[in-house]
Amino acid sequence: MLSENLIRLRKINQMTQEDVAEKVGVSRQAIAKWEVGETLPDIEKCRLLAELFGVTLDDLANFEPEDNLGLEAPPKGKHLFGIVTLGDKGQIVIPAKARKIFNLAPGDRLVVLGDESQGMAIIKADDFLNFANSVRKAMKK
Numbered sequence: 740m741l742s743e744n745l746i747r748l749r750k751i752n753q754m755t756q757e758d759v760a761e762k763v764g765v766s767r768q769a770i771a772k773w774e775v776g777e778t779l780p781d782i783e784k785c786r787l788l789a790e791l792f793g794v795t796l797d798d799l800a801n802f803e804p805e806d807n808l809g810l811e812a813p814p815k816g817k818h819l820f821g822i823v824t825l826g827d828k829g830q831i832v833i834p835a836k837a838r839k840i841f842n843l844a845p846g847d848r849l850v851v852l853g854d855e856s857q858g859m860a861i862i863k864a865d866d867f868l869n870f871a872n873s874v875r876k877a878m879k880k
């Protein structure tokens with residue numbers, strides 16, 4: 740996957756192998772070998788590549804577009820968890836990876852926010868209420 744992701748990210752960013760090589764501090768031939776899977780970059784070069792393309796190390800090495808609606812690796816800190824289906828009563832199942840990243844557990848209370856032009860957002864109720872209270876306190880000063 741790393742070789743395919745490297746090619747894809749390089750092309751999306753409209754960079755040549757020479758451009759990437761210069762930014763990472765290797766030869767163009769090294770980039771070419773990484774892209775065909777002949778060799779692999781060391782962890783420090785992987786870190787530099789991920790930083791260059793603005794993705795996580797995990798996405799650089801493991802991202803599979805076919806598992807993510809055919810889209811490219813998201814920018815670092817952004818996630819595409821997949822598609823969920825709305826149940827008869829409006830319920831959704833939050834994907835396991837999302838629950839892990841955002842530390843969600845059964846029984847957690849969530850606030851659903853909406854903006855008709857931008858969509859919906861879900862946030863932990865405690866986090867939302869803490870934020871709302873801090874805004875309220877700041878407004879009183």
